[in-house]
Amino acid sequence: MVLRLVITIAFAVLVACVVWQVVSRYVLQSPSTVTDEMARFLFIWVALLGGAYTFGQRRHLAIDLLPVITTGILRLLVNIGIIAAIALFAGVVMVYGGLDLVSRTLETQQVSPALRLPMGLVYIAIPFSGLCILYYCLTFLADLFRTGRGPNEQEGTASVGGPLD
Numbered sequence: 001m002v003l004r005l006v007i008t009i010a011f012a013v014l015v016a017c018v019v020w021q022v023v024s025r026y027v028l029q030s031p032s033t034v035t036d037e038m039a040r041f042l043f044i045w046v047a048l049l050g051g052a053y054t055f056g057q058r059r060h061l062a063i064d065l066l067p068v069i070t071t072g073i074l075r076l077l078v079n080i081g082i083i084a085a086i087a088l089f090a091g092v093v094m095v096y097g098g099l100d101l102v103s104r105t106l107e108t109q110q111v112s113p114a115l116r117l118p119m120g121l122v123y124i125a126i127p128f129s130g131l132c133i134l135y136y137c138l139t140f141l142a143d144l145f146r147t148g149r150g151p152n153e154q155e156g157t158a159s160v161g162g163p164l165d
Contacts, residue, residue, distance in 0.1 A: 003053050003132065007046060014042040037114040041122045048125045052132035055086075056139075062152040079150035080141070086151070087137040094130025102127065 017039040025031040054060045066078045106120035140151040149155070 003049060003056070007049050007053055010042050010046050010049070014039055014046060017042065033114040037112055041112070041115075041117070044122060045125045048129040049132070052129040052136070055133055056136040058151065058154055064152040067150050067152055075150070076144065076148070079144050083137050083141050083144070083151055087134055090130040090133035090137065094133065095127045098123065098126030098128075098130055 017035040021032055021035045021039065024035070051060070067075055067082070070078050102120045102123045105123055106118060110119040111117060112119060112122070137151075143149050144151075
């Protein structure tokens with residue numbers, strides 16, 4: 001719920017920045033560099049947090065051939081493998097790699113041209129989204145063992161007879 005609220009507010013500010021950018025460029029004949037840069041950074045945050053939120057809502061794009069054609073213990077193992085692969089990517093690439101990127105940009109004191117914002121604050125969206133995805137992986141794993149519902153399955157679509165047929 002909190003993640004959805006943050007994304008909604010960021011998206012509303014993003015839209016306002018883009019509208020102001022168009023007005024300032026074409027009506028006032030004086031483009032705003034601040035809103036241009038702010039819109040870029042907000043887009044990064046909205047895209048990464050939106051991806052994590054969508055994953056958590058089980059509405060992400062998925063190729064679910066293996067979970068659909070398997071049953072019983074094999075389906076459980078396939079779903080565990082899917083969750084593990086997603087968690088591995090989120091943990092290694094997004095959290096570990098993202099924190100490395102953030103620390104390097106903070107060390108070099110790289111700032112954005114118009115807002116003079118430390119770029120590490122922009123890039124922290126990567127490890128933060130990775131942590132959200134890891135959290136959802138843990139909840140999906142618990143849900144898989146509790147109800148048999150895999151990460152690609154909506155409420156009420158678990159395999160017939162539970163995960164351990």
